Amino acid sequence: MTTRQPITDFEQFVNSSEENRRLLRQEELILEITESISAVMEAERITQAELARRLGKSKGRVSQLLAGDRNLTLRTISDVCDALGCRPGFQVKYEIPMQHNIRLGGALGFQWTELGTRRLVVHEPERVKGISSPSDELRIAA
Amino acid sequence: MADTVAARGRWGTVEWAVDARGRTPAREFYEGLQPDDRAKVDALFGRFAETGKIHNTEKFKKLRAVRGRDLYEFKCFQLRFIGAFAPGFRFLVAHAVRKKKDEHSQADLECGARVLNEHHSRGMP
Numbered sequence: 130m131t132t133r134q135p136i137t138d139f140e141q142f143v144n145s146s147e148e149n150r151r152l153l154r155q156e157e158l159i160l161e162i163t164e165s166i167s168a169v170m171e172a173e174r175i176t177q178a179e180l181a182r183r184l185g186k187s188k189g190r191v192s193q194l195l196a197g198d199r200n201l202t203l204r205t206i207s208d209v210c211d212a213l214g215c216r217p218g219f220q221v222k223y224e225i226p227m228q229h230n231i232r233l234g235g236a237l238g239f240q241w242t243e244l245g246t247r248r249l250v251v252h253e254p255e256r257v258k259g260i261s262s263p264s265d266e267l268r269i270a271a
Numbered sequence: 272m273a274d275t276v277a278a279r280g281r282w283g284t285v286e287w288a289v290d291a292r293g294r295t296p297a298r299e300f301y302e303g304l305q306p307d308d309r310a311k312v313d314a315l316f317g318r319f320a321e322t323g324k325i326h327n328t329e330k331f332k333k334l335r336a337v338r339g340r341d342l343y344e345f346k347c348f349q350l351r352f353i354g355a356f357a358p359g360f361r362f363l364v365a366h367a368v369r370k371k372k373d374e375h376s377q378a379d380l381e382c383g384a385r386v387l388n389e390h391h392s393r394g395m396p
Binding site for chain 1: 276277298307309310313314320325328348
């Protein structure tokens, strides 16, 4: 018999309301982007001052962008990536119940990632013929 | 221990340190936040619990050592959460404060180190 782990504050917040879940997902996306940029800067040993120079902005502005301020637009992200010699990408992950996910994974070669104990995140695979949406995936698997 | 885990992930856990009176001061601060601020903190803790690191120094950085402890802080604009790594893939959050300046006062760092010492003095890992 397995012991159920106590609920965390993170889980409590994400399950507390739709509005709170949306707020959290927004922040997770901002963090995903600023972390990706920071990881490249770290790997390439590019300082904030150097990035500011390449962008023609102040170091303070770069600091604000990496803090995830409200002006972190898609265009700004693209400019920052270009200054780092990279191209940004975007990935939408479906959240579907675990049992469907496992069947889909087995049947169609999907990758999946465990997210906590209640959800799995499915990474969109290479385009499979006839599949264009999560509902299509479920129909084909059934 | 139901009340002391802030976030759990593939790397480990972010937990609230417990002081000599059995309170979790950083968690009390966190519980007083508005939902939009709480979402920022949860996103940060959740990612840290997943990966065990935050590359962005605007969000996480090492502070100076106090009372022999290497202290670190999570930053969400003016919100700062001070803590330290603990054995077993855990990070203990001991003290939290809302501040405008980038530098911490010695009092904030001392407070964080004191709560961490009290946490361990209680025989907690």
